[in-house]
Amino acid sequence: MTNAEYTGRRILEAMHEAVRYTRAVSGLIEKAWPDTASRVLEFGAGDGAFARQFRAGGADVDCVEIDEGLRAGLRQLGGRTYGDIREVADGSYDFIYSVNVLEHIADLPNEVRELHRVLRPGGVLFVFVPAFRMLWTSLDTEVGHVTRFTRASLVTALEQGGFSVRHVAYFDSLGFPAALTVRLLEKFRAFSYGGGTVGFYDSYVFPLSRALDRGFQHLLGKNLVAIACRS
Numbered sequence: 001m002t003n004a005e006y007t008g009r010r011i012l013e014a015m016h017e018a019v020r021y022t023r024a025v026s027g028l029i030e031k032a033w034p035d036t037a038s039r040v041l042e043f044g045a046g047d048g049a050f051a052r053q054f055r056a057g058g059a060d061v062d063c064v065e066i067d068e069g070l071r072a073g074l075r076q077l078g079g080r081t082y083g084d085i086r087e088v089a090d091g092s093y094d095f096i097y098s099v100n101v102l103e104h105i106a107d108l109p110n111e112v113r114e115l116h117r118v119l120r121p122g123g124v125l126f127v128f129v130p131a132f133r134m135l136w137t138s139l140d141t142e143v144g145h146v147t148r149f150t151r152a153s154l155v156t157a158l159e160q161g162g163f164s165v166r167h168v169a170y171f172d173s174l175g176f177p178a179a180l181t182v183r184l185l186e187k188f189r190a191f192s193y194g195g196g197t198v199g200f201y202d203s204y205v206f207p208l209s210r211a212l213d214r215g216f217q218h219l220l221g222k223n224l225v226a227i228a229c230r231s
Contacts, residue, residue, distance in 0.1 A: 175222025
């Protein structure tokens with residue numbers, strides 16, 4: 001993943017309305033975060049929504065972000081900021097987390113191998129990605145996605161990069177029918193993503209979705225969560 005300008009800034013701004021969603025993903029990251037991890041890297045930090053939160057809590061989080069404009073904002077948070085994972089030395093980090101990034105990468109095998117390279121032996125990788133190609137909407141096109149994942153394709157990508165996958169689960173079960181509904185509405189030009197629609201879903205639908213995830217996490221969801229380690 002080389003230096004480039006991110007095309008999805010409008011959606012990044014809209015996602016600021018997804019307070020519950022961001023809090024839930026943060027909780028999953030914290031749960032995967034090893035107690036012994038002293039050096040942590042966010043791969044694809046965007047505008048710093050997660051790094052800002054963790055650094056405010058006292059964690060030492062460095063960032064990789066290809067967009068120079070976004071990277072300038074990340075530097076203000078403190079810590080080290082890289083424009084490319086290839087700038088990071090071998091075995092530098094104990095824990096890497098990445099939220100909605102791998103789906104943007106055309107050459108995924110090489111990028112996953114880079115993540116494996118910069119983790120120390122025994123280090124942990126947390127990955128959060130969109131699920132199911134059938135859920136593709138205008139949002140995917142606008143932000144520059146090249147794929148959405150299934151459990152099998154995500155596990156394969158991580159294992160081919162050298163990781164041992166220890167946990168995979170779906171996330172946001174009601175997001176599955178919601179995204180299908182959006183696809184239908186978009187055919188009639190009756191839906192547009194924005195802060196209002198994101199905020200409505202976050203306030204009124206997402207809490208129920210997370211409750212239902214307990215029963216549906218192995219069946220379906222709008223996203224996938226994976227935790228893997230470098231042996």
